[in-house]
Amino acid sequence: MYRTKTCGELRLSDAGQEVTLAGWVQRTRKMGGMTFADLRDRYGLTQLVFNGAVDKDLCDQANKLGREYCIQVTGTVSERESKNSKMPTGDIEIIVSKLNVLSPSLTPPFTIEDNTDGGDELRMKYRYLDLRRAAVRKNIELRHRMTILIRNFLDNQKFIEVETPILIGSTPEGARDFVVPSRMNPGQFYALPQSPQTLKQLLMVAGFDRYFQIAKCFRDEDLRADRQPEFTQVDCEMSFVDQDDVINIFEELCRTLFREIRGVELPKPLEQMTWHDAMRRFGSDKPDLRFGMEFVELKDAFEGKGEFSVFNEAKYIGGICVPGCANYSRKQLNELTDFVKRPQVGAQGLVFIKYNADGTVKSSIDKFYSPETLAEIKQVMGAKDGDLVLILSGDNANKTRVQLCSLRLEMGDRLGLRDKNVFKCLWIIDFPLFEWSDEEQRLMATHHPFTMPNPDDIPLLDEHPEQVRAKAYDFVCNGVEVGGGSLRIHDTQLQERMFEVLGFTRERAEAQFGFLMNAFKYGAPPHAGLAFGLDRFVSILAGLDSIRDCIAFPKNNSGRDVMLDAPGELDPKQLDELNLEVKAHK
Numbered sequence: 001m002y003r004t005k006t007c008g009e010l011r012l013s014d015a016g017q018e019v020t021l022a023g024w025v026q027r028t029r030k031m032g033g034m035t036f037a038d039l040r041d042r043y044g045l046t047q048l049v050f051n052g053a054v055d056k057d058l059c060d061q062a063n064k065l066g067r068e069y070c071i072q073v074t075g076t077v078s079e080r081e082s083k084n085s086k087m088p089t090g091d092i093e094i095i096v097s098k099l100n101v102l103s104p105s106l107t108p109p110f111t112i113e114d115n116t117d118g119g120d121e122l123r124m125k126y127r128y129l130d131l132r133r134a135a136v137r138k139n140i141e142l143r144h145r146m147t148i149l150i151r152n153f154l155d156n157q158k159f160i161e162v163e164t165p166i167l168i169g170s171t172p173e174g175a176r177d178f179v180v181p182s183r184m185n186p187g188q189f190y191a192l193p194q195s196p197q198t199l200k201q202l203l204m205v206a207g208f209d210r211y212f213q214i215a216k217c218f219r220d221e222d223l224r225a226d227r228q229p230e231f232t233q234v235d236c237e238m239s240f241v242d243q244d245d246v247i248n249i250f251e252e253l254c255r256t257l258f259r260e261i262r263g264v265e266l267p268k269p270l271e272q273m274t275w276h277d278a279m280r281r282f283g284s285d286k287p288d289l290r291f292g293m294e295f296v297e298l299k300d301a302f303e304g305k306g307e308f309s310v311f312n313e314a315k316y317i318g319g320i321c322v323p324g325c326a327n328y329s330r331k332q333l334n335e336l337t338d339f340v341k342r343p344q345v346g347a348q349g350l351v352f353i354k355y356n357a358d359g360t361v362k363s364s365i366d367k368f369y370s371p372e373t374l375a376e377i378k379q380v381m382g383a384k385d386g387d388l389v390l391i392l393s394g395d396n397a398n399k400t401r402v403q404l405c406s407l408r409l410e411m412g413d414r415l416g417l418r419d420k421n422v423f424k425c426l427w428i429i430d431f432p433l434f435e436w437s438d439e440e441q442r443l444m445a446t447h448h449p450f451t452m453p454n455p456d457d458i459p460l461l462d463e464h465p466e467q468v469r470a471k472a473y474d475f476v477c478n479g480v481e482v483g484g485g486s487l488r489i490h491d492t493q494l495q496e497r498m499f500e501v502l503g504f505t506r507e508r509a510e511a512q513f514g515f516l517m518n519a520f521k522y523g524a525p526p527h528a529g530l531a532f533g534l535d536r537f538v539s540i541l542a543g544l545d546s547i548r549d550c551i552a553f554p555k556n557n558s559g560r561d562v563m564l565d566a567p568g569e570l571d572p573k574q575l576d577e578l579n580l581e582v583k584a585h586k
Helices: 056-063 120-125 134-156 197-205 243-262 275-282 309-313 330-341 371-381 397-414 455-460 492-501 506-520 534-542 572-577
Strands: 018-031 034-041 044-051 070-079 092-103 179-181 189-191 210-218 230-239 271-274 316-322 351-355 361-363 387-394 425-429 434-437 442-445 472-477 480-487 527-533
Touching (some): 018 044, 018 092, 034 056, 044 056, 134 210, 134 243, 134 534, 197 210, 197 506, 197 527, 243 425, 243 472, 243 480, 271 275, 275 425, 316 371, 316 397, 330 397, 371 387, 387 397, 472 527, 480 534, 492 506, 527 534
Parallel strands (some): 044 092, 271 425
Antiparallel strands (some): 018 034, 018 070, 070 092, 179 189, 210 230, 230 527, 351 361, 351 387, 425 472, 434 442, 472 480
């Protein structure tokens, strides 16, 4: 046997036992005629002792051990004289009688410690070493535990797990597809699924009633901290349900995960907020409710009361009240102005009003407005002495609200109000069914083209589609969209109307989605679904800043796997077999 115990399970009650352990050398240190080594495996860390006075050859052998050597030792469990309360095994050590080097190691390119000296790119290149670090491994273990909890919960709710194909047809609506050339069908391509959307709807037509899948999905889009080109969804669909049915079941799933993983009891029921209210109050369809600073609209309060042309010409003026920050210096206010002017935010400037603790007022617009007007603004904002009011304005209300949202989140970060150990969850409902795309110069489906319109708004589809609400819902936690779904269209005629509004010709709709439309003609049940982003969910419960840290082998911000050096070029023979010609990239 390679081992009789793991490096994390021995305790003082095991003293006197002879055991065999196997693992990796974390570090070694010499003290007089003795050598100490910390042995690590997935389960923990155990101190080894090599006593030169008892066995000099064994001690000499131990002195040759380097970091990350893979070894096997046999010895006796003994009580430590100098105990380590920070280690579960800190009361014991192993007096080694036998050492076997299973595999030597080169000096690793970074320290395999929680606080490593390796940068992101270096750790990604040697991810198999990075995964040995307890700080990284615990995220993967948490992901495993969550997956088991999810499977068991859904199984108890009579969901059945079904695998859907990875090689499917391309559906250009939405993000860009990753495409795969077909060798046996020259000139034709598969696509990797952005989600199993149409396939799970077909499972409802097939009568499966309740489906789920821990599904790999792929989107060829620009990356950031919460995006990867391949990611994992907890993908679900149900028949004969309405919106409340779906929300109730998956709210209970979330409640179970928060309770089991973090010991947190979510309120019951969770708050529901309409998309319109979320945008009006927070400038985001995924508001972070861990702190206040709710938007206050100020257009009426400033109307006709001053000569500040920026406000007089603006269609929207909105402000946030930052508690206790009237003492902000000119330098700090300039930093905030530079922040909102960044291209990522896009505001033209920032107005501030400092309601000082001594009752005086200082503002960047005090020469345009009387003290009485600024006192009125204080009342409208609900500000107190010592508070700072920050104001943005613009011609486009929603665009300005989004900019104000960025400023609100920045202030939340600066003031330490976005505590990762506090969880504020809610549902966003009543999304617009369509949104305007500047790139496409047409209406696009806000979620996807199979989303059910609110029945009350169906008469608006022809003349005012932009006013139609969707029977859609998103689960939001701490300002992150963790999951979302909708009721689906199950009527062929209504689905055809949706395609018409989206600018599909009958031929194009038939070519791309004819299989689904035809299926609906065979007794399609009312159905609805939801998908959680597993990577995002794990990262929130683990308190991580990036989903990369809870994915075993992630891509970097350029979509590259620096460990495998992928993507890469193909051999010319492979290209010939696929009937592909690669043009030189300039």
